[in-house]
Amino acid sequence: MMNRREERIKIKGKALLGATVSFPETSEQKVPAVLIIAGSGAGDRDGNMPNLQLNLYKMIADGLADAGFISLRYDKRGVGESEGDLNKAGLWDLVDDADSALQFLRNHTNVDQDQVYVLGHSEGTMLATALNERASLAGLILIAGAADTVEEATKYQRELAYEELNNESGIKGWLIKKLKITDKAEKKTQKVFAKMSKSNKDEIRVQLFAKLPAKWFREHFEFDLYGSMGKITCPVLAINGTKDLQTKVENVYKVPELVNGPSEIHEVEGMNHILRYQKGDVSIQKVKSAYQAQASEPLHPDLMQIITNWLESNWVGR
Template sequence: MIPLFTEKEIEVAGQKKLYGTLTIPETIDSNEKYPAVLLISGSGPLDRNGNGPKGKYQLNVYSELAEHITNLGFITFRYDKRGTGKSEGDWLSTGFWDLVEDSELALQVLKEHPLVDPDKIIVAGHSEGTIIGTALSERQSLNGLMLLSGGVGNLDEFTTHQRLFTYQELKSSKGLKGFLMRLLINEKKAELKTRKQIQKIIGSNKDVYKVYYLLKQPAKWFREHFAYNPRDGLKKINYPVIAICGDKDALVDPALLDELHTLVQGPSDTHMIKNMEHGFRFQQEDKTMVRVKKLLKILPSRPLNPDGLDVISHWLESNYKSSRSNNIAQ
């Protein structure tokens, strides 16, 4: 699809000054109102486009998602979290509720925009953004929630799943490596050790905790995340919710998504996309935690999984497209 949109950088004033990109369909009627989507990124120092600092991990997942959604006739806004991209602050000392507060300010950009239909604003959270988006739904009036590569569970549940998956992947390795891993890895002992370290981190009163006096960890972020249960927020939702996950996504426990239908009061959909990894890109290789860094060298050159994009398109168009925005996308 030929890009038919314009982009404008927006400054968001808050506790820390944030910057983001507003993307608007090129052919619009200034007398009309259009549906809008707020994109909330995942964990770590990823900017509004989904890229790491200093050229590391240039994923561009959020810029590509914004382009796809805008080409459907939606206005989108994506922003740099604290301490990433152009935004002020230190991401390592930023807490979970700081991120939620920032998402409220970003949401306000759309709510106050003269072209946005205030009754058709959707939040699309990716990875950690699914938890932030759920918490945001408890504070602000929304009209839809998209849980991309995550949802339902909290940070503790997802990180535990990732560790257990890694143990099993290492132990199932072929040849001598697998033999040694099966001898050396004891999941129960490893988890006990990890849990003790996590308790030290979240039990501290510091924003940043140094493990072994060397490795810095975002203690405030862990502490606040572990205390929040997204299920409580989902139970209050009476508008459409969709959860989309890839079958090659090792970071997400797909079993958690089965709970979605029992939690939300409004209509809900869950989709498992074949050959899609955590960053929504096409992946035929086996699901992995061990080899994820190697995959990250080649995944950015691949397209976003078309089946995943089709699900997004169908859900947005079915629930939020006006006849006017239908004309734009054609």
Template sequence: MEQSFVEKEVSFTAEYELQGTLTLPRSAKKVPAVLIISGSGPGNRDGNIKWPKIELNIYKDLAAFFTSLGFATLRYDKRGTGKSKGKFNKAGMWDFVNDAKSGVEFLKNQPEIDRERVFVLGHSEGVTLAIALNSKERLAGIILLAGTYQSMEHTLRKQRKQLFQELQDLKGFKGFIINMIGITKNEEKKTKNLISKINSSKRDSFWHSFMKVNAKWLREHLSYNVQDDIKKIQCPVLAITGAKDAQVDCREVYIAKELNPIYVDSYIIDKMNHILKEQDYDNSFINIAKEYKSQSTHALHEKFVEVVKEWVKDK
């Protein structure tokens, strides 16, 4: 059966040339469009990471879904990943925001697209980037998926607390060793020292404990006040988080509504996790990669699909 949409390999220029995939409905004539802004890490346009090998295809699935609703979509390899140029480990938060801005400008200049109806969709870290982008580019609407609406420091502190609790709760010999050597206390101290080092540094990156740290990226996130920019949004916003999301507190999605009640619609989807798939059990940091891999071929959560369809139908 012939697909209802066409995929094109495209490129656009920000600070570096970025490569991506443009999807268009086959009957494309001045259609609305969605730019997909991906989450953190060196993932490509589809949401896949080369090492450790994780193939989720979450953004490929989202592109197909939105195109089925009559939207064009653009998803792209982050700078320094996939086929895009640049250095990923030297890119800051605002570099990624400016790359997304160039993506919006590219969409607005396509003959098949209605330049007055260009939306952005941010997933995970992409939520923060989409909110920041709104201050730089006129948008028809914003879709925020599985993100945080608190400071980066607050989010890191919450994630560390959850991980350390899971480590302490491990049973058997592994749990005994972790508690005996006090690994959770050691890691907490190391993390605090690392954040202090990042905030006092002016370098783009440096080595820390045999790992290259993107200091510029984290420093800019730590200094960014996402809540101030949420208040400034003056276009329709759909904010969705899953109740089984282990990476963010799902209740935070209502912060966006409280800060901007006129433009924001907030939803928590029951039994949905961070990668927008159905999940009955509670997730954990320790097994998160393994669990995501096992769900990679699952369809997008049915209720999520319903909520998005209803929201976009009059946009």
């Protein structure tokens, strides 16, 4: 393991972002760099949320530093040291933030401007894809979400939950079927989606207390992800895990058909959505507690090897 150092910085863009640049202690010359774009939710730069301390982006940054790469990760809007209100931020607000972070990283003294990559996780794969339309990138790394829209992912998650409920046995199973619980739940969900689609507000209230990010949903549902992927000409690395309950593992195989540049895809055995190795199966209704139980575990042992091997193979001039 190489020595590492970190630099906490602020990025001035449409929102002031708190961020961390990680790089090897020995990086005296200009070296390649990776911008890390987080998944959905109120996560900080390290990949931590209230009651869920995962540190997955911190561990990715450490792994990249060990391999000789600089990286930048940042707090989401309204989280940690970043300004703004995440619940009122849409897809394009988040792309703006990623763009600001990318420009900061590209202009860093130690960074080779022609060797800047973007790594997106979960929702970050969509933001990275959209960002590619604005910037010339050395490559894209799409983890746990490539070729999967928010609409498709949320539908998949609901289908898994409904299937589990409909498979319940005994009196509980009888009641679920008798009362048509899953049908009613889906109708309620579609009603909420329709309300957000028709709204022109950043957020809407549902059932008096709950506030939903209407602008975020609208812009994601309107985003042509497949069309945007067709504009990718740089090298792409796409990785999905076989134990991921939040995105379909088979979507990774769409990537070579959609992009117009070289691509490499991996289906990682046993890797779940928080990039850990998961033994056995987990109910989607209990997935949060399963994640909490794995919080102190390292990343899946194959993940960083795949990422760093790919980066090194694309490192021009090494």
